[in-house]
Amino acid sequence: MARGINNIQDVPAWQLCMGCGACHAACRKNGVHLVNIESEGIRPLFRPEVCDTCTDCLSVCPGYRVDVKSLHETKRTPDNAEREFGKTLEIWEGYATDPEVRYRGSSGGLISMLTLYCIEKRGMSFALHTGMDESRPWLNRTVVSRTREEVLARTGSRYAPASPCEGLEKIAQNDGPCVFVGKPCDVA
Numbered sequence: 437m438a439r440g441i442n443n444i445q446d447v448p449a450w451q452l453c454m455g456c457g458a459c460h461a462a463c464r465k466n467g468v469h470l471v472n473i474e475s476e477g478i479r480p481l482f483r484p485e486v487c488d489t490c491t492d493c494l495s496v497c498p499g500y501r502v503d504v505k506s507l508h509e510t511k512r513t514p515d516n517a518e519r520e521f522g523k524t525l526e527i528w529e530g531y532a533t534d535p536e537v538r539y540r541g542s543s544g545g546l547i548s549m550l551t552l553y554c555i556e557k558r559g560m561s562f563a564l565h566t567g568m569d570e571s572r573p574w575l576n577r578t579v580v581s582r583t584r585e586e587v588l589a590r591t592g593s594r595y596a597p598a599s600p601c602e603g604l605e606k607i608a609q610n611d612g613p614c615v616f617v618g619k620p621c622d623v624a
Contacts, residue, residue, distance in 0.1 A: 441500055444468070444493040445482050452499035453479055456622045457578070457602030459493040468493065470599055472575060477597035496601075498624045522620065542593035547617060551587055554615045561610050563587060565617035566598040578603040598622075 447453050455478035460468045467486030473479050487493075494500045517527060531544030534552075541548035554560040567579040567590030576598040581587045600618040607614045616623065 441494070443487060443489070443491055444480070444497060444500075445484075445487055447494075447497055447499040448479050450499075452502050454499055454621045455479055455597050455599050456498060456618070457599030458496040458498070458604065458622075460599070460602040461604035462493050462496045464492070465490065470602055472597055478599040498621050501624075536588065537591070540588055541591040545591065548587060548591045551581070551615050551617060552584055555582070555587070556584065559612075561612045561614050562606075563615035563617060564600060564603045564607055565590065565615075566594050566600050568594065580606060 441447060441450065441452075444459050447459075455470075455476075457470055457478065457480075459480050460470050463486075465486045467483040467490065469481045469483075470478055471481055517524065521527065530546050532538040532541060532546055532549035534545070534549060537545040537549050537552065539545075551563045551565070555563060562580045562582045564578065564580055566576045567581075569575040569577040574596060576594050576596045578598070578600050579586075579590055580603070581590060598618070600616070600622050604616075607616060
């Protein structure tokens with residue numbers, strides 16, 4: 437864990453926040469609010485009277501787990517794949533064979549197709565993922581999709597900041613398995 441981080445407020449102050457929203461989902465004291473800061477992306481705002489002495493959110497914060505010292509001590513040069521994708525076990529390439537999903541989805545629709553498979557074939561309750569904010573289409577929002585129509589309506593590339601972890605309580609409160617779609621740092 438990063439030394440010198442005493443509470444969740446230190447994570448964005450040290451510029452280690454990825455904007456995933458996990459702190460918002462984990463806070464049971466209503467101390468965290470997410471805002472979209474144009475120059476930085478989605479970032480948490482904290483209520484000091486709640487957050488100054490609380491460390492509950494740190495257990496779910498990916499930014500807190502960054503080992504800052506090892507980042508600076510790394511001497512080796514990563515190969516091209518690692519520079520582009522980060523550390524991986526394997527890299528696979530694929531696309532959706534469903535023509536509608538492939539057309540509407542981004543990068544061949546693979547994630548959308550896997551999401552639909554989990555809902556339609558494996559009986560998962562819903563998918564928690566990112567979709568377009570219909571009132572402000574240039575922004576994202578965290579959404580729940582239960583049907584093919586809902587998943588397909590929310591496909592495509594979303595280049596605005598996203599914080600899918602803010603909805604993790606919906607998965608925690610659900611009785612059955614669910615799908616979570618996010619960036620690797622969100623999934624971590």
